[in-house]
Amino acid sequence: xxxxxxxxxxxxxxxxxxxxxxxxxxxxxxxxxxxxxxxxxxxxxxxxxxxxxxxxxxxxxxxxxxxxxxxxxxxxxxxxxxxxxxxxxxxxxxxxxxxxxxxxxxxxxxxxxxx
Numbered sequence: 001x002x003x004x005x006x007x008x009x010x011x012x013x014x015x016x017x018x019x020x021x022x023x024x025x026x027x028x029x030x031x032x033x034x035x036x037x038x039x040x041x042x043x044x045x046x047x048x049x050x051x052x053x054x055x056x057x058x059x060x061x062x063x064x065x066x067x068x069x070x071x072x073x074x075x076x077x078x079x080x081x082x083x084x085x086x087x088x089x090x091x092x093x094x095x096x097x098x099x100x101x102x103x104x105x106x107x108x109x110x111x112x113x114x115x
Contacts, residue, residue: 001062002035003075004028009093010038012073017047024053026065028075032056066090 027035039052066072073091081094
C-alpha cells in the first residue's frame with residue numbers, strides 16, 4: 001500500500017523482486033504512475049510480468065489486499081494504519097515513523113533537533 005507523497009518508498013519493495021517474491025502493489029491515489037513505470041521498466045528488463053500485481057483501488061480494496069497477503073508494508077495516516085497496528089504481517093509506515101539522516105556534525109546533538 002504505497003503513499004502518493006514520496007517516490008522514495010519504491011526502493012523498499014524493489015529488492016523483493018530480485019528475491020523472486022511476487023509483489024502486490026496498491027499505488028497511492030494521487031500518484032499511481034511511479035510504481036507503474038517501475039514495473040514496466042523491470043518487465044522490459046526481463047522480469048516476468050506475472051511477478052507483479054498492480055491494483056489501483058480505494059481504501060476498501062486496500063483492506064481486501066491486506067487480508068490476503070502474507071506480508072505487507074502499509075503507508076498512511078493514523079486512521080489508515082490503526083486497524084492494522086497489531087497485525088504482525090503488516091509493517092506500518094505512517095505518522096511518527098519517518099526517518100532522518102544526521103551528519104557527523106549533528107549526530108551527537110540528535111535530542112536537540114526539532115521536528
